Amino acid sequence: MIPVTSFAGKTVAVFGLGGSGLASCHALKAGGAEVIAGDDSAERLAEAAKAGFITADLRTVSWANFAALVLTPGVPLTHPAPHWSVVMAQQAGVEVIGDVELFCRERQRHAPDAPFVAITGTNGKSTTTALIAHLMRVAGHDTQMGGNIGTAILSLEPPRMGRVHVIEMSSYQIDLAPSLDPSVGILINVSEDHIDRHGTLEHYAAVKERLVAGVQPQGTSIVGVDDGWCRDIADRLGRAGRRVVRISVKNPLPDGVYVEHETILRAAGGAQSEIARIGGIGSLRGLHNAQNAACASACALALGVGADVLQNGLRSFPGLAHRMEQVGRLGRVLFVNDSKATNADATSHALASFPDIFWIAGGKPKAGGISSLTGYFPRIRNAYLIGEAAQEFSGTLGDHVAHEISGTLDVAVAHAARDAEASGIADPVVLLSPACASFDQYRNFEIRGAKFRDLVTAMPGVKPVV
DSSP states (O other): OOOOGGGTTSEEEEEOOSHHHHHHHHHHHHTTOEEEEEOSOHHHHHHHHHTTOEEOOTTSSOOTTEEEEEEOTTSOSSSSSOOHHHHHHHHTTOEEEOHHHHHHHHHHHHOTTSOEEEEEOSSSHHHHHHHHHHHHHHTTOEEEEEETTSSOGGGSOOOOTTEEEEEEOOHHHHHTOTTOOOSEEEEOOOOSOOHHHHSSHHHHHHHHHHHHHTSOTTSEEEEEOSSHHHHHHHHHHHHTTOOEEEEESSSOOSSEEEEETTEEEEEETTEEEEEEEOTTOGGGOSHHHHHHHHHHHHHHHHTTOOHHHHHHHHHTOOOOTTSSEEEEEETTEEEEEOTTOOSHHHHHHHHTTOSSEEEEEESEEOTTTTGGGGGGGGGEEEEEEESTTHHHHHHHHTTTSOEEEEESHHHHHHHHHHHHHHTOOSSOEEEEOOSEESTTTSSSHHHHHHHHHHHHHTSTTOEEOO
């Protein structure tokens, strides 16, 4: 845990008592602050009270003595309308911040030069974060990983020299961190997302930009430039005199890091050099993972990791569970768990990564269905449709893709495995990439992915992929 000493002797309101909110309460109390905890959930209030915190309906207390409101990222700050707790804080002149801001203030007070890597982007944040943490550990560094990827930032060990914090950040967390100042900031990409919480794509992109614009003066901003929003951001940073490393997986760059023929290259001063090779690394398959790997490699180089260590780290990266996770092999057949793909855009990355796919899809459908995936239909040898979306997806696939309505995951896995084995194709892939939420049949995508994994590994003759 990181004790938050910057509010010692002061009273702080905390609203939202999920994982990060409760962690904030503990960290503030450990640093000497008095915490008044609030939540709209009676169950969470009871949990906080059981942990020894003062709880209250923050609508009924005086805000005059609060030094700050620490807001959970899931609560609206600006759109579609500020949450009532934000309105009350603003009316009382109380600053509204989040747990990442508390971390930043502690780092500034106690270890301002401690390595701090912050990663954001519309897609690829978690894989890039996990890969950077893996590379730093392979290089022998004391590495703490958290933030949006799972572990609340204040539950990690405190900043100190020699310890690297690798933190995934959503736009919501950036919005609540005005002092954000990483030593390496990474913006992978920007595309339309979370407009309900930011109002416009312009505002969403501006929030993302703050992460790389806030990098310490001697630090490094790493920006993917394969979309127009990020190209403009990189150019603004360059004009401001910041050290910017541009990343591309679509085009060679005269100055930056790019991927060509499954090789990560660095260009500078008219010369280019090879950084690492990612061909044949199953956990980094696909163009989207090439972008993640290029960003992570640029970060590792900025933090002093050598080329040999970097290459070994890329090769040994296990990937993330439920994200293009290679589960096992049955003869030539590879089974891949991409349960995290809960919409068509996410599924497109998986479909683009394999030529011969036995595709398991369906669940609770999202708006737009799978009509945007028609360009990938020639890669699909057969589809196995499950859940509420089965009939809708069957209509979209029509006569273009052979398919069946399997209904449930166990039937889909059994039939896909049978057909892939019998296909005679050199490298068939049974791919769970649902393009749907899981809530019709499973509580979350993790449980859905774990079920797929269990079904595959229980099949006779399956060898786990290590």
